[in-house]
Amino acid sequence: MELLPQPILDQLAANGRANQERIEAGEDTIDFEPVVKLFTPDGGATWLLSETDPEDADIAFGLCDLGLGYPELGSVRLSVLKAHRGRLGLPIERDLHFKADAPLSTFAERAREAGGIVT
Numbered sequence: 283m284e285l286l287p288q289p290i291l292d293q294l295a296a297n298g299r300a301n302q303e304r305i306e307a308g309e310d311t312i313d314f315e316p317v318v319k320l321f322t323p324d325g326g327a328t329w330l331l332s333e334t335d336p337e338d339a340d341i342a343f344g345l346c347d348l349g350l351g352y353p354e355l356g357s358v359r360l361s362v363l364k365a366h367r368g369r370l371g372l373p374i375e376r377d378l379h380f381k382a383d384a385p386l387s388t389f390a391e392r393a394r395e396a397g398g399i400v401t
Contacts, residue, residue, distance in 0.1 A: 297333035315382035353393035
């Protein structure tokens with residue numbers, strides 16, 4: 283199974299382009315709902331990604347939680363996630379049942395309160 287199929291990559295890219303256009307116009311960025319949830323099946327790491335950088339599609343922005351109790355908004359390289367293996371050698375997986383119910387900022391607030399991403 284492909285970690286990020288083309289429709290997800292397309293939505294991440296569209297969100298990134300939309301925010302880049304808003305930045306260039308001097309407007310506030312859009313607080314998108316996460317497009318995809320990734321996680322380590324043999325660890326506590328989770329990523330909720332909402333967009334990719336229009337100038338470098340390998341850089342995604344979202345809520346990153348390495349399972350250490352300090353979730354934060356930031357960027358991650360998709361190629362690093364694809365290559366990563368957990369402590370049991372398992373690759374990162376996509377949560378096929380994840381459906382966002384709020385914008386990324388709400389997930390970040392919930393995660394800060396809980397000490398980790400809650401979906």
